[in-house]
Amino acid sequence: MGWGLGANDSANVFGTAVSSRMVNYRIAILLTALFVMLGAIIGGEPGIVTLSKELRKDTAFTVKNETDIAKADRKARRTAVVVTFAAAFTVIILTVAKMPISTSQAVVGAIAGVAVLQRSLDIGSLLKIIACWLGTPLGAMLLTFIFYYAFRGLIRKLTPSVFVYDPIMSLLLIICGCYGAYALGANNVANVSAIFVGHNMLTMSEAKIFGGITIAFGVITYAKPVMMTVGKSIVKLGAFDALICVLSHAVTVHVYALIGVPVSTTQAIVGSVIGIGIIKGGQTINYRTLARISLGWFATPFMAALLSILLYFAANLYYIPE
Amino acid sequence: MFIFRKNKALLEQYTSYLSLCSETLVLFREAMEHSFKNGLDEHFDVLAAKVHEKESDADDTRRLIECTMYEQSLLPESREDLLDIIERIDMIPNCVDHLATLLTIQKIPVLPVLKNDTMELLGTSLEAFKYTREAALDSLMKMEKIKELQALIGDNESIGDRLEHKMIRTVFAMDINTGDKLVQKDMINQLGDICNLCEHVMDRIVICSIKRKL
Numbered sequence: 183m184g185w186g187l188g189a190n191d192s193a194n195v196f197g198t199a200v201s202s203r204m205v206n207y208r209i210a211i212l213l214t215a216l217f218v219m220l221g222a223i224i225g226g227e228p229g230i231v232t233l234s235k236e237l238r239k240d241t242a243f244t245v246k247n248e249t250d251i252a253k254a255d256r257k258a259r260r261t262a263v264v265v266t267f268a269a270a271f272t273v274i275i276l277t278v279a280k281m282p283i284s285t286s287q288a289v290v291g292a293i294a295g296v297a298v299l300q301r302s303l304d305i306g307s308l309l310k311i312i313a314c315w316l317g318t319p320l321g322a323m324l325l326t327f328i329f330y331y332a333f334r335g336l337i338r339k340l341t342p343s344v345f346v347y348d349p350i351m352s353l354l355l356i357i358c359g360c361y362g363a364y365a366l367g368a369n370n371v372a373n374v375s376a377i378f379v380g381h382n383m384l385t386m387s388e389a390k391i392f393g394g395i396t397i398a399f400g401v402i403t404y405a406k407p408v409m410m411t412v413g414k415s416i417v418k419l420g421a422f423d424a425l426i427c428v429l430s431h432a433v434t435v436h437v438y439a440l441i442g443v444p445v446s447t448t449q450a451i452v453g454s455v456i457g458i459g460i461i462k463g464g465q466t467i468n469y470r471t472l473a474r475i476s477l478g479w480f481a482t483p484f485m486a487a488l489l490s491i492l493l494y495f496a497a498n499l500y501y502i503p504e
Numbered sequence: 505m506f507i508f509r510k511n512k513a514l515l516e517q518y519t520s521y522l523s524l525c526s527e528t529l530v531l532f533r534e535a536m537e538h539s540f541k542n543g544l545d546e547h548f549d550v551l552a553a554k555v556h557e558k559e560s561d562a563d564d565t566r567r568l569i570e571c572t573m574y575e576q577s578l579l580p581e582s583r584e585d586l587l588d589i590i591e592r593i594d595m596i597p598n599c600v601d602h603l604a605t606l607l608t609i610q611k612i613p614v615l616p617v618l619k620n621d622t623m624e625l626l627g628t629s630l631e632a633f634k635y636t637r638e639a640a641l642d643s644l645m646k647m648e649k650i651k652e653l654q655a656l657i658g659d660n661e662s663i664g665d666r667l668e669h670k671m672i673r674t675v676f677a678m679d680i681n682t683g684d685k686l687v688q689k690d691m692i693n694q695l696g697d698i699c700n701l702c703e704h705v706m707d708r709i710v711i712c713s714i715k716r717k718l
Contacts, residue, residue, distance in 0.1 A: 334718045344586075344644040344716070345511035348579045421579045422718055 188400020195362030221367025222394030228442025229372030234380035268490035284446030291483030295490035319453030326457030362432035368439035629698035664699030
């Protein structure tokens with residue numbers, strides 16, 4: 183899960199700078215890996231607390247009702263495996279189907295699915311998370327409007343030469359990329375390791391380091407293809423628009439990391455790009471693609487929940503001799 | 505600051521390239537002036553060789569700029585625009601170099617009757633290039649004079665066109681054989697091309713500056 187996250191989502195933060203050769207790919211992945219680790223370790227705790235809360239409640243329930251503690255522990259581990267597997271499988275299936283995916287939605291969907299079976303779903307927390315999911319693209323879009331007009335006003339006032347504007351823009355893209363990587367680590371580490379904290383398999387510090395390392399590993403080993411693809415499609419917007427997108431996406435994801443709700447960095451970047459599309463005139467938006475993206479966002483949690491329900495059900499089937 | 509240092513070198517190369525192009529045109533005018541006074545003699549060949557030398561220097565600087573651009577921190581869209589502008593500007597020294605070489609090889613001078621109009625056309629072309637050079641620099645700087653320069657280049661191009669047509673009419677009204685008429689017409693067209701090329705460069709500069717305005 184961490185590997186997939188690192189390989190996929192790092193493209194949102196440094197794709198622009200790498201594909202336009204403003205920053206060397208090796209430097210970009212090293213910076214991304216470093217800042218993802220820092221984000222996970224420094225700012226990852228609130229998200230891990232949110233995602234592990236529901237499962238902790240589940241564990242407490244199980245332990246209270248089971249006399250055999252070892253049995254309860256086995257059941258908790260089984261839950262952790264089912265949730266991780268269901269989320270990972272959902273991500274793989276939707277990736278193969280070329281649907282835009284959100285790892286956060288897959289993880290939350292899988293946790294919610296098992297929690298429904300265990301009758302321990304915290305509806306309040308789930309609603310808070312869903313509200314944040316809706317808020318991610320909308321928030322990124324709103325921030326895009328704010329940053330776009332603010333920075334444009336400043337640049338128009340200063341009208342710097344190409345020889346000053348371009349290096350500053352490159353530098354800002356690198357800084358925002360690092361900030362985006364930090365926000366990615368802080369926000370998404372919970373998707374990777376919260377489940378293990380919920381079942382007391384890892385301590386909070388171990389979970390942050392473990393999650394950070396796995397995401398960083400994905401960045402280092404497999405980020406290039408996605409980074410080049412996403413980067414090139416963003417670069418078409420122009421460097422200024424790309425900078426606004428990366429910045430809005432990073433701020434949005436970081437805000438949710440502070441609140442403690444894991445959200446999708448892809449949703450944030452898509453929200454930002456749509457924001458730019460609206461600024462440039464609504465006709466530039468491909469509504470068919472938008473509908474496809476929305477369908478993917480809708481399908482991910484439901485599919486993960488369904489899968490986790492089926493897997494959890496299958497994992498708890500016992501042969502009882504007559 | 506270190507991030508601006510490399511681009512400063514690029515700006516210097518770009519300025520030097522524009523100067524070399526300008527020098528090529530000035531040398532060509534000198535050569536033409538000489539041809540009207542003394543015909544296509546050995547000294548004309550020397551001047552034509554100097555035109556070619558300057559054009560080659562401009563080409564070398566252009567290649568250097570292209571390499572520097574990809575090593576420095578210019579954004580892709582700026583690299584693309586700068587490259588396009590330079591390639592279009594490059595057609596101007598190429599055009600005069602070609603004409604100078606043609607005169608050296610063919611040894612057919614521009615008819616003396618066309619002297620005043622030719623020198624006026626060259627003066628107009630030089631002025632048009634002066635504005636183009638200014639606009640090429642301004643488009644990468646503050647973009648304050650683009651509209652004004654576009655209008656000036658437009659005016660020069662119109663004057664150039666009128667002179668070109670007048671010269672062709674003069675040639676075809678003369679009692680010379682058709683072959684000579686066609687050779688003269690070809691040379692006049694090439695002389696008139698300088699103003700047209702300046703206008704084409706300016707059109708591209710305007711698009712680039714519109715793109716730069718957020």
